[in-house]
Amino acid sequence: MSTTTSTENSGLLAVLLPPFEKKFECKVDVIAVGTGKSLKLGETGDVDVVFVHARSLEDKFVADGFGVNRRDVMYNDFVILGPPEDPAGIRKSGSVLDAFARIALAQARFVSRGDESGTHQKEKEIWKAAGIVPKGKWYLEAGQGMGEVIQMAAQVRGYALADRGTYIAYRKKTDLVVLRQGDRGLWNPYGVIAVNPARHPHVKFGLAMKFIEYLTGEEGRRFIAEFKIDGEPLFFVGGTKGN
Amino acid sequence: MEPLYRLESVCKRYGEKEALAISALEIGKGSFNLLTGPNGSGKTTLLSTLAFLLPPTSGELYYSGNRVEWKGRGLVALRREATLLHQSPYLFDGTVFSNIAYGLKVRSIDGGMHGERVGKALEMVGLEGFAGRKARALSGGEMQRVALARALVLEPRVLLLDEPMASVDRESAAVIRNVIAGLPAGGTTVIMATHDPDRMGWPDGLRIHLEEGRLSRG
């Protein structure tokens, strides 16, 4: 299975996969890379199932015939992090779009993933919806993972969009705080897709379908809902409320 | 007349080994001196000492009546009066011209003079027209002559030579012999180590014979 690094880093899979492996007497090999690479691995038939959180890319994946049976699994959310002194004043913002607009207006430093990851896709969606093309010395496209971007934002006293899971993991390491959260625009839906056996006959389609059934079934949903970090739940089941 | 060099109990030791032990020796100005002795007898050590390159372990060296202090700018000044031609001379990576002009350069002699002086030195050793050639691309005898020219261009008061014709063709050997033999007439003191003191018909002068670092009758 290919998935994203943030999914792997959250620790959810360590809880979610063993019961499935036991039940069906199999092993799930997890390849955690960037969203783009995860999908590419599905395109080339190097994996049997893809588990990412980039809806538009997932839809394209299926439309291009690389995957079948896309199902919503869960969603988590993003938060906007920034320095406690909040130079762009986004605490007073009225919406996510407004917050981003204030950052652009103040030309406050913003660190972007810049790597076509799920987080990056979400960030691009927001800029687009706000009608802003982020460009200039204040906009730093780091081309690195979420943890590194959070640390970079702390170093340069700037803002960043982060998934809640990674934020919780780095909470104690930096002095960045959550300045905006909870908006619908910050929801992050996860989808699971089986790689199309018509394209790649060698994939374990049967097992992939059973996996999807497990994830979206009662047992999987229970594990997901009960998964907590630092006493806080990370993921929410339901999924369709995403976009 | 005051001798050019006077050695008093000069001794050079390397750890346990005694390479040179000369109780007394005098070398006159403008004289021709032959240094003989078997291999390892200290000839090279003595030459290096007289060239002010190798300070003795003990004893005193007097040059032109003054005691040699083996340090400071004074030592550099002394070295510029005496030039040593090694047995297999090292030629710098470059042309014959740049090799010969080296000594002129380090003495900050005006660059405009170099061409003339180098030309004269090349004439002396019979290598006219060789100025632009790559020094290391020459034959053994030619390289030895370039090394000699490199020393002569400086018009040193003392020329020390360590077996200059050891592995040199006959033509080069003849040229080198004639040049060296003619030097004392111009006032240059020559001290030359050789295995064959009698063959080439050298001018009269002092014979210094060494055995195991010490002077001996030979």
Next chain:
Amino acid sequence: MAFLLDSLSASLRLIASGDPAFLHAVWTSLYVSFWSIILAALIGIPAGIAVGLSEFPLKRTVITVLNSLMAVPTVLIGLLVYGFISRQGPLGGFGLLFTPTAIIVGDAILAAPIVANLALSSVRGANIAIIPTAMTLGGDRLQCVLTLLSEIRFGMMAAVISGFGRVVSEVGVAMMLGGNILGYTRTMTTAIALETSKGEFALGIALGIVLMAVALAVNVVFQFLQRK
């Protein structure tokens, strides 16, 4: 096989297209590598010469240490410099982290031992007759050392070029201290790392080709200079 050929042709087209982000990464690599090697040479060459020419009690130990420094991993150097220039570090106030300057400093530290070692080797391997010859022809101490350097200049150039090869192709220091910021600190190597993680092999290969071409060009120039 088709996959590799496709990626290769796509990468060649990309090189030819002159994409600005691509060109900027190439420029940044050359810029930081150049300045870091200048810095490394200023430290390494005198150090190598000094150790090579002098005699002192712990000489063997120093040479061994100098040798071992060549094997320090780039991420360790990155870590050390990061510790100094991050906000929490003693030099944090200067805002040097995630700038090309930070990469230059890190790469200089990486290359200095290489340059020093090769300079040292050159000096130790030099013909022992050089300095006595220069001395007897009248050179003072400085002139003799300069003459020595001139005679072993190809060894010195090789030292510098070796160092350059090391820094232009490293990724650990550039990533940790530069941050891979597009249009600012993204080098050829950090760009390759990023594009590979995105699954963009064509771009990765294109950058790889240019990187090899740069290394080759530098060596060709060096060979040419030697021939003269």
